[in-house]
Amino acid sequence: MNYFLKPAFLLSPLALAMSLSAQAETVDLDTVTVSADFRQTDVQSIPEAVTVVTDTQIEQRSAEHLEQILSFAPNVNFSSGSSRGRYFQIRGIGERSQFIDPVNPSVGLMIDGIDMTGLGGAATLLDIEQVEILRGPQGTRFGANALAGMINIQSKAPTKETEGFVAAKAGNYGTHGQSGAISGGLTDNVQGRLAVSSFKTDGYMENDFLDKDNTNNIDEVVLRGKLAAQLSDKTDLNFTYFYTDIDNGYDAFSLDNNRITYSDNPGIDAQESHSFALELNSKLSDAVSFETSIATTKADVEYSYDEDWAFGQYTFLPDEPEYQADPCDTTQGPCLADFDGYSSFDQYLRDYQRDSLDLRLLSGENGRIFADTTDWVAGIYYFNRDESLKRNYTFADGQYRSDLVVSSLSLYGELNTQLNDRLNLIYGLRAEQWNNDFDDTNAIESDETETLWGGKATLEYLLDSANLVYGSLARGYKAGGVNTDPDISESNRTFDTEYNNTVELGLKSSLLDDKLQTRVATFYIQRKDQQVKSSYAVQNDDNSITFQDYLANAAEGKNYGLELEANWQATDKLAAQLSAGYLETEFVDYSFETDDGEFNKDGRAQAHAPEYSLAAAVNYRLTDQFSVVVENEAKDEFYFSDSHDEKSTSYVLWHARLVFAQGPFEASLYGRNLTDQDQEVRGFGGFGNDPRNGYADDRYVQLGEPRLVGIEGKYSF
Template identity: 60%
Template sequence: MKTLPLSLAIASAISASMLANVAIAEQATKTVALDVVTVSADFRDTDVQELPEAVTVIGADNIALRSAEHLESVLSFAPNVNFSSGSSRGRYFQIRGIGERSQFVDPVNPSVGLMIDGIDMTGLGGAATLFDVQQVEVLRGPQGTRFGANALAGMINIQTKAATKETEGYVAGKFGNYNTHGQSAAISGSISDNVQGRIAVNSFQSEGYMENEYLDKSNTNNLDEVVARGKIQWQPDSDSEFRLTYLLVDIDNGYDAFTLDSSRNSLADEVGRDSQDTDAFAISYDRELSDALILEIDASASWNQTEYSYDEDWVSDSYPPKWGTVFDAYIRDEQRDSIEIRLLSGANGKIFSSTTDWVAGIYWMERDQDLERNRTGKSQYRNALAVQSFSTYVEFDTSISDTSSISYGVRAEQWKNDFSASDGVEGDTSEILFGGKVTLEQLITHNHLSYLSLARGYKPGGVNSDSDVSEDNRTFDTETNNTVELGFKSSLNNDDLKTRLAVFYIQRENQQIKSSYFDPASSSFQDYLANAAKGENYGLELESTWQLLDALKWDLSLGYLHSEFKEYEYEKNVYDASWTLIGSETVDKSGRSQAHAPEYSLATGVHFSPSEFLTLSIESEAKDEFYFSDSHDEKSRAYVIWHAQAAFKDGPFEVSLYGRNLTNKETDVRGFGGFSNDARSTQPDDEGRYAQLGEPRLVGIEGRYNF
């Protein structure tokens, strides 16, 4: 099975190579070239081909190609990037095998950060909708200098479309199977000579892909999402600019995704909810103080309320009772505030004999979160978390010669959190964390760049909230990620063929691992975080885009990943047939792969434009099997799926027919195991495999009028 994706990649490469001779022969008359793609997540906007680190940029064209509404539908464009669901959307992300997969009671410090227009949405992945988005930037590897905590594995940065000076806009609609429909509109332009604005609104609904046979409904796992955004840009003079963004997210999705037989036919008698209400602001101010000094200030604030609820036994109360009807609801209220102030060297601001550009800054963040848990038959549980962070950082970029340079930066962060719960559990931590990066860059020729980097990232420790957790496991330590990366970026044939290659090795120290155990007294699973001694991840990432002809483009994304636990053991309770605790046993996971870390991932596509009005595209993506969790050995299934689109454009009118997962292949986006949720099971050692299925075959039509 593992040879199939490789065969697809080889076949794609051979097909492209067979067309290469034609492409070369057509060079003299060729007029279409690949666009320059700029990454904005770093301290300075940089061409992705010139940035010495592994970055994937998913542009608006890629988003339109799949008629994607949410980030989960386009992440396969980035090698060695995965997601987990366990909700109505894939809202937990993993990069190079590192990242969270769920959240219930305990506070979580994510390994993968999420920014939307400068607003920190880390841990709130349901908000990662793709309406009116300019591009998605996926930075792979620890971002110890730029972002610090919450970017142990990398950062996902979503940039939506900016306000424009010229008046423009669009209205759009889409219809598809599963009663899918969406409407959107945007308008942008100048309000005055030095003020521009943009307003965009989107509404999307779908019945979802589950049939609840007990309730006789087909919309218990529905999608109902509204996103609105407003932007203002103001240039008070030629040397400065203010930017203001307002984001509204109103998500009211159903959640009814798990069944005892891992099918799309639910028997739940109570319907869950996966909702998010967000009001957020971001303000930025840039000023060129002189030709040697630039000031940048970014501030943001957000207010978020989420509800995550579900029928815990997945069946009705008429089913043979195991622990009776249990409905579980987690309601969180959260406020986040942050401000960052940076000074950067300008055109004439280099130091050390005019060899070195530099940036220095400070960052402050505060996050307050309140959880209310309401579970059938239990007293209401509450907890509160207050997090404060203050960082300072500096980075230098020194030219060694005309063709080589070295960049080096460090970040120091004071991290504090204070936790309290209604069951009496309390805890607080305070620590100083350090991250950074050193990169040696060599320009081999004008169009060929190589680099070698050493980066250190970190994820703060914290407190386990379960009152039954032993005091030895009450707290867990900070995890660090030390990554060595060797990369090569090239452009050939007048920039028609662009390639990016990265090889990496990761050493994880005090790896934070989520573990679970079943508590018969409460008839529920208790989660806690612990530290494994070490973890090891290494692999390769290849991305290539080739404009073979004016009418033909081919792209490829290929990832290989090896992940392994080092010296990881934990104690597991052992029960007799009457669920009486009779002892414990040691479980040794040393040498096993880490969760949600598939060995290979692949995405490739061919795009053909037989005329200026029509573009035909076909894509394939593949992914290896992977473990659902670190605490059991159930796996997802490997898969290969296909997508296609036919897009017609004539002046301001655009119409496209799209299909995702054309062969209706079943894929797994979240799973559980190591226990039985079936009421007919009587033995403690009965174990099941329960998987949430990903998208089935989706087909539809989109229309858009631009003005």
């Protein structure tokens, strides 16, 4: 399908919606509130680009993890290279992996007020109320971890009335899952909620060498407990405990770029984490309110893989590969040993400890300043991140260890001035003192302190009761750091802070008597001292591969584009959604050197930045009991890396769900990627890893989900 037909092909669910729209009485859309703002605000009223994915949309997609719903947001992508897509990019900005180096992320991840940035494996979707995706730098609200934007996951709150559910699912590839939640009042002023889930699948790869189909499996257990207490009429206390036990396999790359692997020592992608959050909200008077939150996370993470993707004695027969015991029978085909092959395993064990404290004052009804025209927020934020790494690698002389301690202290404030009945000016600033202390077993040390600042100024104008237009200028930042590779030059040992200056214009409209909501945004980003990961492979004499990895500052980058979202409640039976993003990215004055010479990437697009991304959905209630959802999503090709020119292929995916609901019981039949389209979620180039062709340079990709079908049952009470 050619480039121009794909977007039109994607819109076919909306064409179906239009043809059905006159069949029943219309109803209004529900109000959707964004909780990530300083003050909870309707998504149609907040003057910035925000996508809110509701619990209904999560259920319609039968999604278990954040990676499966990101297509609802325009110009948002993810990178895998693991069992889950746990690295995120917004408007072309974001990390794609983490190996030996410490990483300061560009996209923040908050789960129930707990900073889980860089721990994307924990972004499961058990008992979630909504997922908020804020696009653009969040320099005032979140600081250094939100250069490109922020993802805020909010689970369901405790309720006074008893409610809950039990649910189960089963599908192909050995998929099965169970989940449940119960919520209700414990006393007159205390409510609790407990949710737990277990999800397992064999994964979508077959390991021919080990004769197993579960070496890339998913095995995830999640538990969440929440308490809400009303200490008085003016003071609320909330507590959250969040536990994840992720024990996934990692055997995702094939020498043949398909779903068949030959690894003799498959890897692991595991995370066990305990997270706590305590929030206190108190209305001190009619003039001022006080909010505070304390959060802590302890996580143990393993990421390991079979680096050679094969094994030492392997014969490839003409039609299919078969294992041959030693000695290798070379009469039936080329043996891996004939190519002087290598075998290696790489393991990264990380321990995380994170602690944060946020203290905030907000103006009340009688606390406005500047002639009673201006609401205000002022706060102080402390964050500490302690990250230790142990690396065990076949070709290393011994175990590599490193320790990173990051501490940050921020002061922030925001003013919202009503200039007249229709015009508001919102302006905020954040100053952050950032300390980065690092040392490792290679005697590389760094102890740097810098003062960072960012903020935002927004002018919003209410055209009429249904249309809000806004323009903003924002500055975000991502702290500099140190490169740990002992072989790089000292001139590349450290890299500087990156700044992101963004201009955004938007229009939010509620049309057709609030049956249709639209959000349009256009943006231009100037990336100053852009941090770019340069990674190239060096083929050793034994055919093993050494990667030279380091972060450097490109002179500048440009990212600009357009985003459209629409929610249409056409009738009481029919609803439709559309998300569309257009993105252009460019390097300015970026080059790097390898053993093969100098490479210049001026004018080239940045990695994981597809030019278009689209998603559409139609939900139609066939009868009082039956409803059907049809969805599709599309994504343009994109570069896998900033250091080589291998690209993904573009794709269109189709999903559907048929639901039967009778009283408290619901049963559904679901399918994702119904046409079994290959989607490439991570890729490499510039090196060879296949002994059959003498380790010639090649292109290697990891494939995303194939066709998945299953059944679900849910009982709510």
